[in-house]
Amino acid sequence: MQIDARLQEGIDAHRNGNLAVAQDAYLEVLSADPNHADGLHFLGLLHFDAGHPENAVALIRKSLEQNARNAAAFNNLGNILKLSGSSSEALEAYARAVELEPRHKEAWSNINVLLRAATHNDDLLPILAEIVRLDPENPDAWHNYGLSLVLAGRKEEAADAVERCLEFGLDIWSDPVWHARVLCALGRQNRALEFLEQIVEADPHNEIARYQLAAVRGDDLDHAPESYVKTHFDKFAATFDDVLSGLGYRAPELVAEEAVTLAKSASIPFQDVVDLGCGTGLCGPLIRDHCVKLTGIDLSQGMLQKAAALKVYDFLVEGELVAFLQSDLPTRFDLAVCVDTLCYLGDLQPFMVALEKALKPGGILIASVEHLANTSWPEYRVDSTGRYAHTPAYLRRCAQAASLTLEKEKEVVLRHELGEEVHGLIFHVRKLSLNET
Structure with missing residues (x-):
């Protein structure tokens, strides 16, 4: 006793x-x-x-x-x-x-x-x-x-x-x-x-x-409703990192690798960077050393609270990314990264138009999407998971219509789900510099 x-x-x-x-x-x-x-x-x-x-x-x-x-x-x-x-x-x-x-x-x-x-x-x-x-x-x-x-x-x-x-x-x-x-x-x-x-x-x-x-x-459906995305990720925030860490989830790493390579080739950090749909901040720490100012935006307050705890973002904004890009921003961006956020948008044209406004001349977006094998129709499709996949041709067409250039794309495995590989694309979109306009 x-x-x-x-x-x-x-x-x-x-x-x-x-x-x-x-x-x-x-x-x-x-x-x-x-x-x-x-x-x-x-x-x-x-x-x-x-x-x-x-x-x-x-x-x-x-x-x-x-x-x-x-x-x-x-x-x-x-x-x-x-x-x-x-x-x-x-x-x-x-x-x-x-x-x-x-x-x-x-x-x-x-x-x-x-x-x-x-x-x-x-x-x-x-x-x-x-x-x-x-x-x-x-x-x-x-x-x-x-x-x-x-x-x-x-x-x-x-x-x-x-x-x-x-x-x-x-x-x-x-x-x-x-x-x-x-x-x-x-x-x-x-x-x-x-x-x-x-x-x-x-x-x-x-x-x-x-x-x-x-x-x-x-x-x-052209996109997932804001209320769905916010509710889904607020509920998911507590276990998000644990679940994804076990899925062989590589999208943040793959996008960050592209951004770091660009920064090293320029020999200077990006002045103004935005992480579109930053979630819990999986990408932010991987690119922080190559950014002077790093802003994160997400619809989910629960996700943003976890991102804030990392102390790598200079600014965090709660909001919808297209509306954010269209707003009266205090600065425009040299680099935008967007990791597995566009999978909740089917029609990407409004996003590309808003992006063109928000990028500085010569500014670049590096993003991931789920890959829909090239077909004449549809150019994007929502599946039973509630996520959209897009064709490379559609990405190119949306970029061109917004006066942007799709410069690079590569096929990747984003993660594993229910024992199966989920295939995606990592792509670059660039806004023309002043001497190209």
């Missing part, structure tokens, strides 16, 4: 941020009992909080040797491994947590994040299959089992599992629209439409579901 009381004192101090007092308590517990499972576990968490993840992993693994049925310890081990970049080991730890505690919500959430970024999950699939067999009323298990089957290429079984998720109702899911997107990808568009109609009927003001329904129906 004395050891337990001392451990609790350490836990209380730890929660209050007093790491020195917590450490003394944990070490006293372990001095009395060197194999105390909880003492090792919490000392491991303290080492992680103090910036020593290797020590944390070793201590929590030692704790699990003493108590191999501690689901919370497996989940915490998974968290540390994930943050340390060991995704496959993290997934194993989370899987062990839900084996031990099939309704462990946090572990299921962590599994979902990692699975959405995975390319395979051969070891996890049989575990999930057994969990849904033993606990068929577990919605989190069915959700991740369906995703696991997608990665395994077992599309019909995956679709059945995702449809099973729909039977649990709308209120249980934080993002029920996700299931509709997956059903579309698995060829069950009619069922996805029915489900989206249910969501909209139950919540007519759900902007995400309304836009998703329009996209799946194939409505004639």
Whole structure:
């Protein structure tokens, strides 16, 4: 009882941020009992909080040797491994947590994040299959089992599992629209439409579901509504970086590489730079050293708050990018970067016209879009994800119509999603310099 009381004192101090007092308590517990499972576990968490993840992993693994049925310890081990970049080991730890505690919500959430970024999950699939067999009323298990089957290429079984998720109702899911997107990808568009109609009927003001329904129906849409983009990314802001880091997401890096190359070739930094749709600021730190002044703009306040925490932007603006470019700006820009923002615009002509106004003579845009293979029609298309893809010919035509020049384009893989590559284009658009006009 004395050891337990001392451990609790350490836990209380730890929660209050007093790491020195917590450490003394944990070490006293372990001095009395060197194999105390909880003492090792919490000392491991303290080492992680103090910036020593290797020590944390070793201590929590030692704790699990003493108590191999501690689901919370497996989940915490998974968290540390994930943050340390060991995704496959993290997934194993989370899987062990839900084996031990099939309704462990946090572990299921962590599994979902990692699975959405995975390319395979051969070891996890049989575990999930057994969990849904033993606990068929577990919605989190069915959700991740369906995703696991997608990665395994077992599309019909995956679709059945995702449809099973729909039977649990709308209120249980934080993002029920996700299931509709997956059903579309698995060829069950009619069922996805029915489900989206249910969501909209139950919540007519759900902007995400309304836009998703329009996209799946194939409505004639020139762009995603501002309200959709703002709502979607405000909700996504908290997990945005974690999700994308596991998707092999390279768009910010690819756009930044192009910008850095241009700056180095000129031997001077860009004076005025704007990051259009800056989000949480994934591109900003990569180009900061080559900018004198860097401005970021985004519709989502949640995203901008995370970008502000980076302290790399001189100015951050909440607003829609075309309206921003058309406004009475205090300066025009030498460089604009735009990473995976144009995928929410189908018709790019208004954007190009506004861009021409906002660039200085000789100014350049470097941007990414999702790639629609060259066809005579359509020149852009929205898919069931709610994102638009564009043809290179369309980019060129829109640029020319706005008195801009498409100077460079290259095909890239932007990220992986549901085990598949998402193909894109990185392109340059330039405004004529004064001696060219």
